[in-house]
Amino acid sequence: MLDKKVNAGAVHAAPVYMDKTATLRKVITIISDAAAESVELLAFPEVFVPGFPYFTNCYAPDASTVALYAAQSVVVPDDLVDVQAACAEHNMVVVLGISERMRDGYTLFNSIVTFDADGTILGVHRKVQPTWAERLVWGQGSGYTLKTYEPKGTGYRIGALACWEHTMNGARQALIDQGEHIHVGCWPALDILKGFEDVACSQIEALMKAHALTAQVFVLCPSSYVDDTCLRWMEQNLGPQDKVKAGGGWTAIIHPFCPVIGGPFRGPVDTIVTAEIDLSQLSMVKVYVDGAGHYKRPELFRFEVNTERRWGDETDIVGPIPWNAS
Structure with a gap:
């Protein structure tokens, strides 16, 4: 039973699109800003560095564009040393969405990096199934990276998934079975996509609340928005498009019984949504539902995760x- 309170923050911001160096500088600035608000745990949106590849939804497949995206993708841990230093300086646990490039290689992954408050990288999760046009950019992660982590001295376990990976009940159950207490659901702006204007935020809210209740966890839901650096980059490099517009995003912090305790925040403004997470409240929720215990019914439902390594690194x-x- 946990008796701990955590000051948590979910970032709602836009990257400096397709500029890894500038966006990593922005990450460090946001960490500093969060520290000024006494944030102990901070979560960033999906592939915040170097931004979501919206071009896959706007233009015909173009290998040269993916090559440009690869050049701006992050190599772990080489490109993250300054972020590690910022975590240590501010004594903050940070969860950061990146487009990851294999060292000495060209394969990319939609990844989430979890940093401890001493700067240690606890681990990297690679999205197990890129969605729709994302398959043009990212490879498939394996069950080996489907893990939760316990930051030193906290007593809580934290897990993370990216975007529509939350529709994969097996991926969510894998984290539940590892005793997850706090979950980060990383998202880009989706309500700015043609055809998703009226449904995307409802989908995100539904998936995040479903995991909060079924996993009995607090959920941090950081999200980005589309700004002029993104729209300008696509138009200058690929031509006019009418499938992505500016703005968007849905950022919130959710209690295990589903009330929103921070946010929700939408729109084209950088901010940090904050809330106090009282982990002692988990015991009350688990009296009703315990997804890793009495509500799992293992004699009825059998669940298995292949945690073998798929990629050599x-x-x-x-x-x-x-x-x-x-």
Whole structure:
């Protein structure tokens, strides 16, 4: 039973589109801003670095564009040393969505990096199934990276999934079975996509609340929005388009019984949605529903996860990867 309160923050912001260096600088600035608000746990949107590849939804497949995206994708841990330092400086646990590129390779993944408050990279989760046009960009992650992590001295376990990965009940149950207490659901703006204007935020809210209740966890739901750097980059490099517009996003923090305790926030403004997470309240929720216990009914339902490694570098990115202060 946990008796701990955590000051949590969910980032609602836009990256400096297709600029890894500038966006990582922005990440460090946001961490500093969150520290000024006494945030202890901070979550960033899906592939915040270098931004979501909206071009896959707007133009015909173009290998040269994916190559440009790969050049701006993040190599772990090489490109993240300064973020590790910022976590250590501000004593903050950080969950960061990135487009990850394999070191010395070209395969990309939609990944989520979890940093401990001493700068250690606890591990990297690679989205197990890229959705729709995302398959043009990212490879499939394996069950090996489907893990929860316990930051030092916190007593809680944190897990994360990206976007429509939350529709995969098996992926969610894998985290439930590992004793997840806090969940980060990373999202881009989707309500700015043609055909999704009226449904995307409702879908996100439904999926996040469903996981909060069925997993009995607090959910941080950070999301990005589309700004002029994104729209301008696509038009200058790929031509006019009418399938993505500016704005969007849905950012919130949700209690296990589903009330929204932070946010929701929408729109083209950088902000940090904050809330106090009282982990002692989990015991009350689990009296009703315990997805890793009496509500699992293992004699009726059998669940198995293949946690074998698929990619040769997975032991390098599933930490811990310490931060070298020197």
